[in-house]
Amino acid sequence: MAKYMIIDGIRADFDQEKNILQVINGMGIHVPTLCYYSDLSIYGACRMCMVEDERGSLIASCSTPPKHGMVIKTNTPRLQHHRRMILELILASHCRDCTVCEKNQTCRLQELAARLELNDIRFPNTRKQHPIDDSSPSIIRDPSKCILCGDCVRVCNEVQHVGAIDFAQRGSEAIVTPAFGKKLAETDCVNCGQCAAVCPTAAIRIQTCHNSVWREIYNPKKRVVAQIAPAVRVAIGEAFGMNPGEDSIGKVFTAMRMMGFDAVFDTCLGADLTIMEEAKELAEKLERDAAASAGQAVNGGTKDATQDDASGKKVSFPLFTSCCPAWIRYAENLHPEVLPYISTCKSPMEMFGAVIKEYYKKQDEEEGRETVSIAVMPCVAKKMEAGREEFIRGGVPDVDYVITTKELIRMIRESGIQFDEIDPEAPDMPFSISSGAGVIFGVTGGVTEAALRRLVKEKNTQTLRDIKFSGIRGMEGVKAAEMELDGRTVRIGVVSGLGNADNLIEKIKSGEEHFDFVEVMACPYGCIAGAGQPFCHKVDKKERMKGMYKADSAASIKRSEENPVVYNLYHGGVLEGREHELLHVHYKRAEKA
Known part of the structure; x- marks a missing residue:
């Protein structure tokens, strides 16, 4: 017999819902919440989601499991008074520079105040003021706007296993802060920005630099060149009334030209370069492993993929991907033992940034101009990556500014461009071609799929289907698959979310799991859900993922090695004889402050 509840006089069937709130949401009723986030543990602090049961008791719908026959009301005079009072008390101790x-x-706080028609705050703000922490290159902490919902603390601890911030003090003195009053830059923060993504206010927000980009655009002595990351295309349109997952990369190119950018490119080309180099590394690793297992000498200067653990037992490590800067920082801070096994490939952004600077170097000298390289990214950790010393050559960074999707949205709005009405255009020459393999870098499993397309011998449609259905696609945080490469079964791992990466590394070290190749993305679901993207829930992230695969399906070139621009870069282009210099990097253990 189906289980059901009576909600506002209407029968509501339920099955797998964890709490009353999910049942209510399934009916199309939006109960106010401030601390509820479905991917995190239940906190139940804000009490905004209270509902009234048949006995007249108020219960928190987020933390109460549904029971068969339960009768509740979601909107009564008592509940309205309760919610307004809570909201007024929160706003009384909140910064009011809305x-x-x-x-x-x-x-979300502003939205609820408008929804509940809260037009007056009767209480003075007696909350202690704390300084703004802007020490991080990626995010800013403003405690005056914190409502103590705990979302940031839980995502940092539960999802990412970083623990850079937590609650301190008690009562009216309570604050979310790094331990011992440190600044964020002094902690193990990896700059993933997931705390900013879940923050309902602006207590944690993204560092922005789009005003600096405007100044560069207005400078006639500067050539402002931009690259746009793959995941931007399926999210930016949401801010202009388009559907989640709708590919709007052509409109992005048009809008950026209208704003004054001198050239706009697709970072998918950088992803193609990454695959050329990373697939080569994987092939070399597999060859070394095969030789080692056969008792032959291991060729090359790369470290053997085994390491002794604390007990002296041999641990076999896979080749880890290197595209995600938050993952790199996480490994440096918390798992330095895996650094020798991380690919030496730069990220697509940094590879393309180096290519762009090299390509325009001669023109800049002839014209007396300076090329300014801008990257539009879904990821806030890219801001940190662009400033790393490894990516600054001769005192000049390969990428001068990183702006997020949300910053680009601001710039488009400031320009008055009607994004949904403009016609799409193509990227500029000479970097106007990229592959479908480059596009899918924006989803978890995409890097792996692109690498497999490069490595398999049979380059046909059936092989593409075999890779597609191998188990590396999907929203799961941890995926495993096996593929046949050169007569050998290769075991592949795909993880998104640093907590999942942490767990997988521990299993590898214990011998519980073995992989030859592991893709790691810091943000759950991959770059489509980066902290620089417009906020959305899981259902819309799924649509974004579908949009990425749809763009891949529409691409005429499916494999990175088939891209003629890639061929030209390696043969007679800026990469000829300079692949290692421009496309590779070595990471080392982070120095503790």
């Missing part, structure tokens, strides 16, 4: 706040019109 009109100039970065989250104006996207703030």
